[in-house]
Structures are given as C-alpha cells and as structure tokens.
Amino acid sequence: MLLLLKEALLKAKNELAKINSSAPYLEAEILLALALDVERPYIYLFDYLNDIQEKKFNYLLKKRLQGVPINYLQGKKYFFNLELEIEEGVFIPRPETELLLEKSMEVICKKNVNSLVEIGVGSGNIIIPLALKFPNLKFFGCEISPKALKLALKNAKKYKIDDKIEFFLGPYLFPILLRNISIDLIIANPPYISSIEMFYLSKEVKREPWNALYGGFDGCKFYRELLKEIKILDKIIMILEISPFIINKLQRILNLYLKNYSLEVYKDILDKERVVIIEWQNI
Numbered sequence: 001m002l003l004l005l006k007e008a009l010l011k012a013k014n015e016l017a018k019i020n021s022s023a024p025y026l027e028a029e030i031l032l033a034l035a036l037d038v039e040r041p042y043i044y045l046f047d048y049l050n051d052i053q054e055k056k057f058n059y060l061l062k063k064r065l066q067g068v069p070i071n072y073l074q075g076k077k078y079f080f081n082l083e084l085e086i087e088e089g090v091f092i093p094r095p096e097t098e099l100l101l102e103k104s105m106e107v108i109c110k111k112n113v114n115s116l117v118e119i120g121v122g123s124g125n126i127i128i129p130l131a132l133k134f135p136n137l138k139f140f141g142c143e144i145s146p147k148a149l150k151l152a153l154k155n156a157k158k159y160k161i162d163d164k165i166e167f168f169l170g171p172y173l174f175p176i177l178l179r180n181i182s183i184d185l186i187i188a189n190p191p192y193i194s195s196i197e198m199f200y201l202s203k204e205v206k207r208e209p210w211n212a213l214y215g216g217f218d219g220c221k222f223y224r225e226l227l228k229e230i231k232i233l234d235k236i237i238m239i240l241e242i243s244p245f246i247i248n249k250l251q252r253i254l255n256l257y258l259k260n261y262s263l264e265v266y267k268d269i270l271d272k273e274r275v276v277i278i279e280w281q282n283i
C-alpha cells in the first residue's frame with residue numbers, strides 16, 4: 001500500500017518531537033524532500049510515496065532518530081547567505097558564529113589588515129565569505145582534520161574562491177610559522193568545551209568530531225597554545241570565538257601569557273559573551 005505524504009509527514013513530526021527536535025515539522029519536511037529527491041517546497045506536489053521513496057524515507061528517519069544531525073543527512077548547511085556542503089566528520093557551523101564573521105569584517109575594514117589566517121577552517125564557513133568580500137587580501141587556512149580541509153577546499157571551489165585561499169594541514173600557527181608567512185590577523189572558532197561539559201552534550205552534538213569540540217580539561221587548551229605561539233610575532237590582532245563559560249578563565253590566561261594587550265568582549269543575540277578581539281604588541 002502506498003504511503004500518503006501527509007501520513008508520512010505526521011509520523012515523522014511526532015517521532016522527531018519525541019527526541020526533542022527543536023523543529024520537528026521542518027525536519028520532517030526535509031527528510032521527505034530527501035526521500036522524494038526534490039527541494040523542500042515541492043514535496044506538497046506529491047500525494048504519496050512509492051515503495052522506493054518510502055524505504056528511503058524510513059531509513060533517513062531512523063538515522064535521524066538515532067541522533068544523526070539533520071545537516072549530515074542533508075549534506076548541506078546554510079551560513080551567512082552561503083550554501084555549504086557538510087559531511088559526517090566535519091563540524092556543523094552554528095548560527096552564533098556569524099558574530100565572529102561580522103566582527104572579522106569590521107576589523108578588516110577598520111584596521112590595516114593585508115593578510116590573515118583562520119585556524120580551524122572546518123567547512124570553510126568563515127574564510128570563504130571573507131575571501132569573497134575582501135578579494136585583495138591574502139588568506140591562509142590551517143586545519144588539523146584532513147576531512148575538514150578537503151571539504152573547505154571543495155566549498156571554496158564551489159564559490160570560485162579557491163585560488164584566493166591557501167589551505168594548510170597542521171595545528172595552530174605551525175604551517176604559517178614554518179613558511180615564515182607574515183600575518184596581521186588570526187581568526188579562530190576553536191574547540192572550547194571542557195571535560196565536564198563534554199559529558200552533558202546531546203547525542204547529536206556527540207556525533208560531531210571530537211577535535212572540533214573538546215578544549216581540554218577547562219576548555220582553554222587552544223587559547224593557551226595559541227598565546228604561546230604568537231610570542232615570536234611582533235604584533236597581532238586575534239578574533240576568537242569563546243564559550244561564555246570561559247571568559248573569566250580566558251582573562252586570567254591572557255594576563256599570565258601577555259603584556260601590552262587590549263581586550264574587547266562581544267555578546268551574541270542571547271546576551272552571552274561569544275567573541276573576543278585581542279590586540280597585542282611585542283614590546
């Protein structure tokens with residue numbers, strides 16, 4: 001017997017609500033669109049699913065109910081007017097990270113920035129829109145995950161900006177220092193979840209790569225290591241995403257590692273500390 005579209009929608013919506021999906025109806029529509037192989041608005045042109053479509057739909061719903069994030073099933077994520085490819089093993093960009101991008105754009109416009117590096121490019125959601133907006137700057141992207149690096153390059157190719165960005169596989173600033181590249185700005189949305197917080201992450205978030213989430217016992221490992229590395233530079237501006245839970249710890253770490261720095265803290269739309277801008281001079 002053929003499965004009616006509205007029955008499939010209702011079934012999926014109810015099942016997804018049970019796993020606390022924040023948008024069960026929307027997700028049900030997305031799963032149906034994937035099963036029917038059409039864009040979401042077109043699902044309502046169908047009255048029912050044939051056997052193959054129903055099998056595909058049940059498979060996708062099962063995966064989603066097991067905790068696979070909807071973006072991994074879709075293979076895409078919208079971020080700042082871009083449609084980026086996403087795959088398992090690569091961090092899914094979050095809406096709050098748009099603040100990091102906006103602050104980066106402001107700093108590039110205000111300060112004398114000629115070259116910048118993003119550490120931890122993920123799918124390319126920060127470096128690609130920056131390279132599109134400021135094509136005359138030099139862009140470098142470092143990443144420790146070969147899978148993420150490959151995907152960032154693929155997304156950069158999709159937006160025909162791959163010739164403007166040099167991607168390197170390696171940790172922190174290491175690939176930049178190794179090549180003696182001069183940079184004015186460092187941008188990063190690093191892993192900043194502490195050991196305790198990792199324990200309480202949802203099943204879905206736990207499907208994302210550990211390397212993109214875990215920030216050491218107190219969530220600050222990345223910031224400490226980065227501050228050690230910048231010591232050999234003359235001066236630098238850093239725009240970093242943070243967790244609101246670590247702002248006090250970060251201030252203590254900055255005082256410990258740096259002299260002559262300024263710090264600005266910006267809150268996201270939920271009024272949580274989300275981005276810091278640190279300007280430092282080696283005198």
Ligand SMILES: C[S@@+](CC[C@H](N)C(=O)[O-])C[C@H]1O[C@@H](n2cnc3c(N)ncnc32)[C@H](O)[C@@H]1O
Nearest residue numbers: 091093120121122143144145171172189211212
């Ligand atoms: C939270 S994700 C951010 C991805 C993307 N930039 C964004 O804003 O959505 C952190 C990324 O940094 C990478 N990463 C973690 N530690 C790193 C390190 N020490 N050096 C370079 N990349 C690192 C991870 O593999 C991951 O892709």
